[in-house]
Amino acid sequence: MAIAVAVVSAAVTMPAARAATPTGRSESPTQQADFNGDGYGDIAAGVPGESVGTRSGVGQVIILRGSASGPIAAGSRAFHQDSAGVEGVAEPKDLFGGAPSPLDADSDGRAELALGAPGENTSADSVRVLPGTSGGIRSTGSMTFGSGTLGTDPTNAQLGTDFDH
Ligand SMILES: [Ca+2]
Ligand SMILES: [Ca+2]
Numbered sequence: 001m002a003i004a005v006a007v008v009s010a011a012v013t014m015p016a017a018r019a020a021t022p023t024g025r026s027e028s029p030t031q032q033a034d035f036n037g038d039g040y041g042d043i044a045a046g047v048p049g050e051s052v053g054t055r056s057g058v059g060q061v062i063i064l065r066g067s068a069s070g071p072i073a074a075g076s077r078a079f080h081q082d083s084a085g086v087e088g089v090a091e092p093k094d095l096f097g098g099a100p101s102p103l104d105a106d107s108d109g110r111a112e113l114a115l116g117a118p119g120e121n122t123s124a125d126s127v128r129v130l131p132g133t134s135g136g137i138r139s140t141g142s143m144t145f146g147s148g149t150l151g152t153d154p155t156n157a158q159l160g161t162d163f164d165h
């Protein structure tokens, strides 16, 4: 299964290389961010084909913390549509987390994470934003922007699937 990885570093901006997926969609570019504001870059790995329980293709995003010795698994967290605070329900073929895109939207030194679930609601989907906190990315307090809010045509829009920077 293709894994979309946004490698984030506090010091280095990687080229915005894009890789084609089996579905032809582009994956998230590699870029910098710090989700918990500790000065070390953190990693968001989208796993859109991941099963949750018996539901296949639900998808999730995994957050790895950066440290003085590099990325570490300790304290890693995974989020999907059944995570507390995330709008919607984890369903087969949601493909949640397909293009994790970090951005410090409120300039507090902790990056938020925008992502989509391109299979959600017959591929209409929405943009979801998970807040960055001193404890890293959290699902509580997440925001969702759909076609009704943004005034876009929902038909197969896959809103939140791709982000340009
Ligand atoms: Ca960090
Ligand atoms: Ca869903």
Ligand SMILES: [Ca+2]
Pocket: 103, 104, 105, 106, 107, 108, 109, 110, 111, 112, 132
């Ligand atoms: Ca922020």
